[in-house]
Amino acid sequence: MKLRPTRIGEQMKKEMSDIISRKIKDPRIGFVTVTDVQVTGDLQQAKVYISVLGDEEQKQNTLKGLAKAKGFIRSEIGQRIRLRKTPEILFEFDESIDYGNRIETLIGELHRDRKDDHE
Template sequence: MNLRSNRVAEQMKKELSDIIGRKLKDPRIGFVTVTDVQVTGDLQQAKVYITVLGNDEQKQDSLAGLEKAKGFIRSEVGQRIRLRKTPELIFEFDESIDYGNRIETLIKKLHEDEH
């Protein structure tokens, strides 16, 4: 990823957090945190990594709500960030946090088993 796409990704992360947190009124969308945004070098696509507080059903509902609002979110981003073409948004769950928590739990369990 080049410097420009890095800057665009950082800016998008900030704006997306604001848009999702304040502008969306879909009741399906729960407490969503934008953890990372990765923009392709040609600025055509942006992968938006999110975490959602709640159970699996709430996570899926939030993702469905974001998918439905994708056009609105994209146009909001387009108004806030001056680009010739606003990148297409792809929402994905950030698995790294769950992965980290799982490892932490396993390490704790190992230590408990030792004592």
């Protein structure tokens, strides 16, 4: 049954965004967007995909801050979502956003080159 992990992932994504933006006061944590949460079939682990506004240093600082707050985040999730055992949380950067931006930039460059060739 694949529905339950997906449903829990969706619920965790919503709660996670709220917890990170409202409850955590760590100055290292920048502007974070939770893009996806994937929960394993056995509900033991949740991979939280995040996107962080800023440069590489800000991204790394945010990751450190979130790692430090992991216990707090997990207990908050446990209170908000009724599960026998709250999944272990792993934070990862959502590379697909950077990848998408990179593709857009390349397409833009191609269009400009093409326009230059025709002038």
